[in-house]
Amino acid sequence: MLKNMERSTRQRQAIRQVMQELNRPLSPSEVLEAARHKVPGLGIATVYRTLKGLVEEGSAIPVELPGEAPRYELSGKKHHHHFHCTYCGKVFELEGCPGDFSFMAPQGFKTERHEIVLYGRCTQCLNPHP
Amino acid sequence: MLKNMERSTRQRQAIRQVMQELNRPLSPSEVLEAARHKVPGLGIATVYRTLKGLVEEGSAIPVELPGEAPRYELSGKKHHHHFHCTYCGKVFELEGCPGDFSFMAPQGFKTERHEIVLYGRCTQCLNPHP
DNA sequence: GACAGAATGATAATGAGTTATCATTATGAA
DNA sequence: TTCATAATGATAACTCATTATCATTCTGTC
Numbered sequence A, B: 001m002l003k004n005m006e007r008s009t010r011q012r013q014a015i016r017q018v019m020q021e022l023n024r025p026l027s028p029s030e031v032l033e034a035a036r037h038k039v040p041g042l043g044i045a046t047v048y049r050t051l052k053g054l055v056e057e058g059s060a061i062p063v064e065l066p067g068e069a070p071r072y073e074l075s076g077k078k079h080h081h082h083f084h085c086t087y088c089g090k091v092f093e094l095e096g097c098p099g100d101f102s103f104m105a106p107q108g109f110k111t112e113r114h115e116i117v118l119y120g121r122c123t124q125c126l127n128p129h130p
Numbered sequence C: 001g002a003c004a005g006a007a008t009g010a011t012a013a014t015g016a017g018t019t020a021t022c023a024t025t026a027t028g029a030a
Numbered sequence D: 001t002t003c004a005t006a007a008t009g010a011t012a013a014c015t016c017a018t019t020a021t022c023a024t025t026c027t028g029t030c
Helices: A010-022 A028-035 A044-056 B010-022 B028-035 B044-056
Strands: A060-063 A071-074 A082-085 A091-093 A110-121 B060-063 B071-074 B082-085 B091-093 B110-121
Touching (some): A010 A028, A010 A044, A044 A060, A044 A071, B010 B028, B010 B044, B010 B071, B028 B071, B044 B060
Parallel strands (some): A082 A110, B082 B110
Antiparallel strands (some): A082 A091, B060 B071
16 A cells, blocks of 8 residues: 555656756756656656655755755765856756854854855866867 | 936935845845835835846845845945854855865866855844843 | 556646836936 | 926736646556
């Protein structure tokens, strides 16, 4: 007897695969575009529904960046930050973190967490003809 | 002969004052609320128009934080980051910056700028009864 | 294979934030 | 003070991301 996200459909398989393969935070429309290569008729509503389900079951988490609609990445990764290519708009995962930034907060403030976003050009956009 | 933001109205004066006095990134509705203490009948449309004008003339800049609508702060400050109180929702300016984060980017990526956001509790929210 | 009902896809509806409209008011040059 | 017109405030309209609706299709159990 099943509960949430109970049936294994081609659409859901494709969406999960795309998120594993691309391995970076994806917007719903990026997921749609990539997953349509596997399931041509895929609709955006299914993408939203599936992403919501993945977040609810804990296997994906939303990634919020300044001025952008949420993207989604698979969960289970350790503390990390992101790089946003200002040319192609893709967001990449960074490894590691320089550490604790509590010292930046004013006296009397209690820092609980932090986010770092780097902006610039990714390799593909710097070297368009490899 | 005047150009943009040409007339000095009570509304515009109040909005500029509020931004100077509070000295932190303010959302349009925060500006409205604060500026209404000076100009009671102030409307939200005027706030949006004035903020847009301030940005166009270069005296204010939009501050984008993850998952939030843009706030606005007066320009001319040096490189800095922000603290977002998760309790009252206010955003505060931080002084200084630990430095360069290019080393976090993958091989072949070119980092041009970075953003840091700290999350936690501000003094007021930690000490409600001073 | 048959069947209950979960899932899908197209699209209408929603919601939050922002902008446009327009009649009225207020600024500032003459 | 007068007057052209910029600015205001109320609110309708718009934008864009997301969700709801619903007829149809598909999954998985029997």
